[in-house]
Amino acid sequence: MSTVPTNDEQLRAEVRARYAKTALQVLGTEQPRAVSCCGPTCCTPSTPAVTTEQRSEAEPSACCGSSCCSSEASGSPIIFDLYTQAELGTIPLAAALASRGCGNPTALAELKSGERVLDLGSGGGIDVLLSAKRVGPSGFAYGLDMTDEMLALAERNRVEAGVENVRFLKGEIEAIPLPDRSVDVVISNCVINLSADKGQVLCEAYRVLSAGGRLAVSDIVFQGQIPPVLRADLESWAGCIAGALEEETYRQLLAEAGFTDIEVEVTRRYSLADIRDSGAGTSIEALSPDERNEVDGKFVSAFIRARKP
Template sequence: MELGEIPVAATLASLGCGNPTALAELSPGEKVLDLGSGGGIDVLFSAKRVGPTGFAYGLDMTDAMLELAKRNRQEAGIENVQFLKGIIEAIPLPENSIDVVISNCVINLSADKGQVLREAYRVLTPGGRFAVSDIVVQGELPPALRRDMESWAGCVAGALEEDTYRALLEKAGFVEIEIEVTRRYSLDDIVSSGASASVASLSPEERAGVDGRFISAFVRARKPEKQEA
């Protein structure tokens, strides 16, 4: 499918860090949920991939993005889509109702990532797939940098450490957890995200230790087929 089939406005509003619709390997007939759907591009892509027998939901908490997404849906002429207003920590869908949960650089922005993962697990059908793009930290960061991360701009602000991300997925109940690096961010990338003052306060050794520590990742997991009683 070519990008030209999706409205330009949706493309410009998709400020993510990966391509979760490709990652998820969607199949006709599946029901998909995009957490933090923004302008709706990933939802529209998903709806095309699952076809008329499938369905794609987008969840966003901002009226402006929901309005843009609905306009883009109309412009694209795609019917098997619904955009929902709400927060990703409290998904307004019933349990066991979604085959695939996707997200594009949004979960890392949540203040309660464990709750987001529990909610994703709840709405997934047994055997359902969690397939998101997100920003992840590999290893520990210098304390000065970790303290200042809350004030950063962009996706790196709330990035989880890789082992913590795995642990939260496991605690939510997920199995078959994989975290695949898709891009490694240099020190210059971190500085340009809004952390120039924080980086300047680090020693040369600390700066060298941070270089390449932030990654864009494909995070995959599955809800087990059989649930424990």
């Protein structure tokens, strides 16, 4: 088990290296073999947090189709239960293969025509491209990523999709390269948990939002306290697990940044097996039986909403 570096830049470099590898796999430098950081692989049902009847239309319960389950896309990380076949049919397959998300913020953000959207940690561009289609020609979608390989892949996907109202930016989510009050909606898909300074990320999101703007992110949240051995595991961190915030801490940081109308909606729970598959197997084995019971089912994907007054 490798441990999380004490230096924030070292941690950022480790995360960048993992995401660069995913991008290179999809770009063809290596064989495509994207692995989910936040859930079961494609075509493997997860344990839902809500019933089919309770599930939002924006997160349908069955969308694992032939494009996902083909040999080319085997192991695609996020397709099952997150994006509709209609959505997947409008974007290049590479955008889905490169995604390491845990939700569908583009649908749940209720984007409107003409809105300006920013995706923090845009990866291969799946949520940016879907956002651009939702806001239409009068709107605009920005994607921010720190990894050159992901930016190259995202731009290739943009060209292939023929989407013009999109711009991909290089930068860090702790220092967003956009002016104050420049966007209406900030989205993110299982990326904020990777930051070592989540409070700064939320303050930056608040800064770039216009008055009345909203934050609508999918993220991993822990309902309780994460065992120290799991928190210190670099593989668990880069795999979205160890970097998760406790729910109350997430709410507190949002409020401190200035957000109001804060909501945390659980969309699915993760078992010990799911956590082990995310790369945390060594850490799980190091936990005591009581600690394993405390962890089982406490990591959740959540949709987090908040508004800037």
